[in-house]
Amino acid sequence: MVDSLRVAQQDYLFSGATKPLSFRKQQLERLRTMLKRHEGELLKAVKKDLNKQEEEAFLMELGSVYQEITHALDSLENWMRPMKVKNPPSHAGSKSWVHHEPYGSVLIIAPWNYPIQLTFSPLVGALAAGNCAVIKPSELTPHTSSAIAAAVRATFAKEVVAVVEGDAKTAEALLEEPFDYIFFTGSVAVGKKVMEKAAKHLTPHTLELGGKSPAIVDKSAKLELAAKRIAWGKFTNAGQTCIAPDYVLVHEAVYHEFVEKLRDQAHELFAEKTKKGKYTQIVNDRHYKRVKNFLNDGEVVLGGQFSPEDRLIAPTILTNVSWEAPVMQEEIFGPILPIFTYKEASEVLARVRSLPNPLALYVFSEDERVQQLFTEQLSFGGGCINDTLMHVANPHLPFGGKGASGTGAYHGYESFRTFSHQKGLLKQTTKFDFPIRYSLGTLSYKLIRKLFK
Known part of the structure; x- marks a missing residue:
């Protein structure tokens, strides 16, 4: 089935149907109409899976996708234009340009933490670039997976966009197929497996992973605002955000x-939600037990409450944490935030560099020299100065990791580029010809050496 689906999409692309601007815009409009039409079912599904409330789900799941679609529709004609490039003196008489070509049938493997946004945001780029797509939603959010599948099947021809539901074995079967591009969002461990499978077919791919993303609070920071923005960025979605501050x-x-x-800020923002059962759940029992064990790795100064029946862990702040503690050995991906102190900027540089490159980094400071020091001297995927998370919601900024936090980027124009092969083309004049390249004598060789300096 998977093989026939991929072949059908590749054949459809070979027909040339997906390449015109009008077709691509039509598919993006269709995606937007689909999301609006099925918005209620999608929001209900994500509430069933994660207890994510409608207001938060719209903001964090659907809002950014609508923004991506609008931006792509407004910009696509310009993105698709052949990009003229200069020629060196050795290429007199020729014209050169870059043509953006769709890869073909692309595979999008989505995660469970933002199951709507991280399914459809990559799809915007895939459709804008003229591809067909096979989507594999996460089995850990089954209600959302079913809602996504129903919405897509009611909207798109399977030759253009198709959904394949299933568990890890289904994902493995998909990865055995020679798709033209793979876009994966998830854990580092699974990302390594995806990369290994992609290597079998030499398939180009993007990996959006994670890591331990630090927030740095300088002594010049506006502490009240820094605390509020860090608490929001960390504890939203129960900390199950790949770019949440990890410490x-x-x-x-x-x-x-x-x-x-x-x-104070964490209590103000989340205590009432937790009390009324409106706080986001941990996705399943295995992750719940893993995160709950981290409560023992330091002194709890806020939170610490938990409920196995509801898979609920209250927003928790830990102090007096050892750098060797289990909570600091892997990405937390839950509502627990360890706090550390530093004396000198050099300590921060050394500590962050001792860990794999994080997906995000956040600097809170009113001193531009401090801002510049940390953002320029540390390697990370992307981030904010005096804020958290918001860089990911700007479609004009590329979003992606570096090293262990991922490879490749997307959003806005970067999504179009990611899902497009950049084909270099040269057109040579036939009005004249340079005989020196066919037969190199002493004089012509000297001339060529000058041209190629």
């Missing part, structure tokens, strides 16, 4: 004041 490094001069403000 905080606070200058010792403001450490105690910051911790107090962080406690």
Whole structure:
């Protein structure tokens, strides 16, 4: 079935149907109409799977996808134009340009933490670039997976967009197929397997992974605002966000004041939701047990409450945490936030560099020299100065990791580029010809050496 689906999509692409601007815009409009028409079912499904409330789900799941679609529709004609490039003196008489060509049938493997957004945001880029797509939603959010499948099947011909549901074995079967491109969002461990499978067919791919993303609070930071934005960025979606702050490094001069403000802000933002059963759940029992064990890795100064029946862990702040503790050995991906102190900027640089490149980094400081130091001297996928998460919602910014946090980028024009092969073309004049390249004598050789300097 998977093989026939992929072949059908590749044949459809070979027909040339997906390449015109009008067709691509039509598919993007169709995607937007589909999301609006099925918005209610999708939001209900994600509530069943994660207890994600409608307001948060719309903002974090659908809002950014609508924004991506609008941006692509407004920009696509310009993106598709052949990009003229210069010629060196050795290529006199010729014209050169870059043509963006769709890869073909692309495979999108989506995660469970933002199951709507991280399924359809890559799809925007795939359709804008003129591809067909096979989507594999996460089996860990089964209601959302079913809602996505129903919406897509009611909207798109399977030759253009198709959904294949199933567990890890289904994903493995899909990865055995020679798709023209693979786009994967998920854990580092699974990302390595995807990369290994892609290597079998030399399939180009994008890996959107994660890692331990730090937030750095300088002594010049506006602490109240920093605390509020870090609490929101960390504890939204129960910390199940690949770019959530994973730990905080606070200058010792403001450490105690910051911790107090962080406690107050986290309580203000999330205590009522937790109390009323409106806080996002941990996705399943295995992840719940893993995250709950981290509660033992430090001193709890806020939160610490948990409910196995509801898979609920309250937003929790930990202090007095050892760098060797289990909570610091892997991405937390849950509502637990360890806080550390530092004296000198050099300590921060050394500590962050000792860990794999994070997907995100957040610097809170009013000192532009400090902002510049950390953002320029540390390697990370992307980030914010005096905010968290918001860079990912800007369709004009590329989003992607580096090293262990991923490879490749998307959003806006980067999505179009990611799902397009850049084909270099040269057109040579037939009005004249240079005989020197066919027969090299002493004089012509000297001339060529000058041309190629």
